[in-house]
Amino acid sequence: MPADDSEILPSTLLSAENLRTNAVFAHAIRHSRLALCITDPSQPDEPIVFANPAFSDLTGYAEEDFIGKNCRFLQGPETTEESLKQIREALNSDGVAMVEIVNYRKSGEKFINALQIGPVFDEDGNLIFHFGSQMDISTAREKERQMSALKTNELLHRLKNIVNVMTVVIEMTGRSATDTAAYSKRIAERLRALGQAHFATISNDEPKVLHLDELAKMLLLAYAPLGEKQVRLNGDTFAVPGQYMTAITLLLHELATNAVKHGSLRVEEGIVDLTWNTDDPSVLALRWSEHNGPAVIPPSRESGSKIISSLVRASGGTLTFDWHPEGLVADLTLPIVTKKTD
Template sequence: MEILKSKPRWDLKNDRAIAQAVRHARIPLCISDPNVTDNPIVFANDAFMALTGYSKDEVIGKNCRFLQGTGTTPESVNAVRRAIDAKQVETVEIVNYRKDGSSFLNALQIGPIMDDDGKVLYFFGSQLDVSEKREAEKRARALADAELIHRLRNIVNVMAVVIEMTAREEDDTRTLSGVVVERLRALSDAHLQTVGQLDEMANVEMAELGTTILAAYAPKGKAQFSLEGEQVVLPSQLLSCIALGLHELATNSIKHGALGVATGTIQLTWDVAPDDDDQMLRLTWQENNGPPVVEPKRQSGSRIINDLIEAVGGALTLEWNAAGLIARAHFPL
């Protein structure tokens, strides 16, 4: 290990295996000496050089602040200082800069190396570039925002269809008002329960989720849908995807399919089947007795469903049969 010319406080002969592991570790790592003025870097491995673009001669003897730049926030710098002052192992996300001027988001883990008497000999800092991970999270949030806007627009369309179909059935204004309010409240409750509170839901069965959603969307209630399948408790990683997918299918059915007419029906079935070393939950959504179906030219809704399903390792197929849409999806359990 290349150590700054201060007397090393560890015995490299006894710790040769550790020293070799640190030198050749793939994770970027540097070590600084707080017992020397300005706590300079006294060691940096090859992975550190590869990440930052600097050579050892440009790193050894410098304080780690040379990696900071215009995008480095005072809050992150203060968090690093607090970890050093407290002599504790902490992880801080801080914007650092390479030699070529490019920035990266560094998940910096910093902590003390102490002797047997509890005296701090060195500080270690391990670097992890999490820029790509955070960008992926931003893209996921953007997708979620787009999905939410799309869903809000759909809610307005669904409300309009519910009111229109109810008005055809009820002549009395008072009765009409009561039925519309009841159906819209059911729709609102279904969204709050199966979308707004997904993070809080646990041990939800497939039959319960399907009934909650379809009962809210079907203008004529349970007469317009049937469910059949074995008892399946949905794992948390699938709950959000399946709930949003069913909302999307129901919305599409009201706007263009079976739930948009009084005679239309939905059949939702599912089963669990082995698939190599995994088990697959297979869902089938089939519409009947609705208007003639034509495959839409724009499929923004189905694209959103497909993105959600693929994100959890599943797959979706849509069959735009003239007699009614058939959607088939499978998910790894």
């Protein structure tokens, strides 16, 4: 790279009256951590005429590798025709545009490039250059892909659980039913409650503020075949922070599903105790305890608990399962500051 900052921009950008200004501007570009290159549309195949050191750091190419060449040397097998079309349209429109494109480093490693391109005009309004700034967003896109996959797995798991839970609910409700109309009404209420509980907690909309006692009551009464007689809630009243809503909701869904299929909610005498406290104002401690159910058999595989554990760990919390013979005990802790309400 040239040692003089005033020389790192093409000479046509400099003049006697703006030399000092351009030198300051050139210095800022040269030392910017954002990769930047400039191409000359007046030359055949619009070659690169300048790129800052950050461009070399990002791509792995030295200046002698790309000066005088078109930017297409960054393309590779997974570069899509759609992204190239967007670039051509942006260059022809004389406007600034952002395009995500798969590019390749000199090493052959691919990366997702958030490419911003736009025109540079002279004082008479004539197009003299195009600029392009590059940013590697591969990590961000991979995180989005992983979260999308996790959400898909979560939804599929819940759908399977709904079918299993309703099978048990129908069986248990039918044991004490003596009136067909009453039985049908009870089943319809259970289906409606279960559906509302799931729809309320898997919506893509911004979740409304829910207190833990409201959330727990909505979810557990939807699962408990005999309603309130099988559920006991005890804890402080506080709002569940939005960033922990998914982890807590999915945990309660999973525990309730397991209780209906294998635990205390499978029998009429079974009870679930859900307690929580915030004695430590920076930590939520929640305990799920089952009583009066069938003998507990620890599961042979993680299934849904693996998804929940991942969410809890991502939130900085801990989750343990203790398979007592008399009933499952699960303990959750989350590092949050709760806001108590009157």
